[in-house]
Amino acid sequence: MTSSAPNPRLERLPTWLRRPLGNASEMSTVQRLVKERQIHTICEEGRCPNRGECYANRTATFLLMGSVCTRACAFCQVDKGHAPMTLDPHEPEQVAESVRILGLRYVVLTSVARDDLPDHGAGWFVQVMGTIRQRNPQTAIEVLTPDFWGGPSREAGQAERVQTVVAANPACYNHNLETVRRLQDPVRRGAKYDRSLRVLALVKQANPAIPTKSGLMVGHGETEAELIEAMTDLRAVGCDRITLGQYLRPSLDHRPVERYWPPADFDRLADRARELGFEHVRSGPLVRSSYHAGEAP
Numbered sequence: 001m002t003s004s005a006p007n008p009r010l011e012r013l014p015t016w017l018r019r020p021l022g023n024a025s026e027m028s029t030v031q032r033l034v035k036e037r038q039i040h041t042i043c044e045e046g047r048c049p050n051r052g053e054c055y056a057n058r059t060a061t062f063l064l065m066g067s068v069c070t071r072a073c074a075f076c077q078v079d080k081g082h083a084p085m086t087l088d089p090h091e092p093e094q095v096a097e098s099v100r101i102l103g104l105r106y107v108v109l110t111s112v113a114r115d116d117l118p119d120h121g122a123g124w125f126v127q128v129m130g131t132i133r134q135r136n137p138q139t140a141i142e143v144l145t146p147d148f149w150g151g152p153s154r155e156a157g158q159a160e161r162v163q164t165v166v167a168a169n170p171a172c173y174n175h176n177l178e179t180v181r182r183l184q185d186p187v188r189r190g191a192k193y194d195r196s197l198r199v200l201a202l203v204k205q206a207n208p209a210i211p212t213k214s215g216l217m218v219g220h221g222e223t224e225a226e227l228i229e230a231m232t233d234l235r236a237v238g239c240d241r242i243t244l245g246q247y248l249r250p251s252l253d254h255r256p257v258e259r260y261w262p263p264a265d266f267d268r269l270a271d272r273a274r275e276l277g278f279e280h281v282r283s284g285p286l287v288r289s290s291y292h293a294g295e296a297p
Contacts, residue, residue: 013260060108085116087117121148125145141171143172162199166207172212172213176215180223183222198237200212213239219247227244235277240279242280244281245287245288246285260285
């Protein structure tokens with residue numbers, strides 16, 4: 001199984017990528033609440049194909065610190081910008097109250113990259129987690145953070161920021177590798193393969209008991225061998241859980257899809273991931289980072 005040659009005309013989705021969005025009532029309830037409270041979810045910002053299913057299962061992924069990212073990844077639908085943005089002091093309460101109203105049992109907190117902030121937003125993750133727990137003590141919280149890289153002392157700064165979030169004891173710490181080593185520069189502008197592996201290694205160094213997770217997208221021109229290499233590298237830093245999904249081009253301004261991988265290929269990749277020792281594997285064309293996150297052991 002290898003990648004096909006680049007084909008920018010891959011516009012028609014294959015049948016296995018076509019699915020209904022889910023329960024319209026669940027969708028409208030969450031969308032109304034998001035709009036009323038002026039909060040952001042990656043489910044909506046990224047137009048996740050699974051959001052109806054996740055909402056029905058009482059799971060959602062909140063996008064913290066605004067809707068504008070200081071990075072410019074070629075695959076991502078979130079808006080990009082470089083001007084410093086003021087943090088909304090009401091966001092922690094708004095998110096916590098939304099969790100209560102929706103009766104969410106499992107919450108994933110992610111964020112745009114905030115390279116403009118001194119701590120890159122690590123402290124904000126902790127603040128939102130604390131506020132959610134005050135109002136919703138039974139709700140489990142997973143974090144999906146950026147790489148926290150930057151500043152005058154980059155490695156030390158990254159370690160300090162990761163440790164800040166780890167100290168808040170999330171149910172799972174997720175940081176996505178996104179793609180194979182060869183494709184990092186064109187796909188993840190501003191991010192680095194080894195830098196992302198280091199995030200997951202730092203989590204295990206700070207608290208080995210916290211499960212770590214990462215995600216890979218296929219469809220950028222990678223080969224099966226490269227994906228297995230990436231999974232092997234993730235296991236080498238103690239990564240416990242993995243998600244594998246198909247990249248879908250958000251717009252014509254984004255990186256084209258090079259290939260749509262069929263479901264049988266995802267099944268084979270899942271088998272290989274389990275052989276490598278991942279304790280929780282989600283692999284399928286529409287799988288995303290937070291898909292069925294609350295079902296992990």
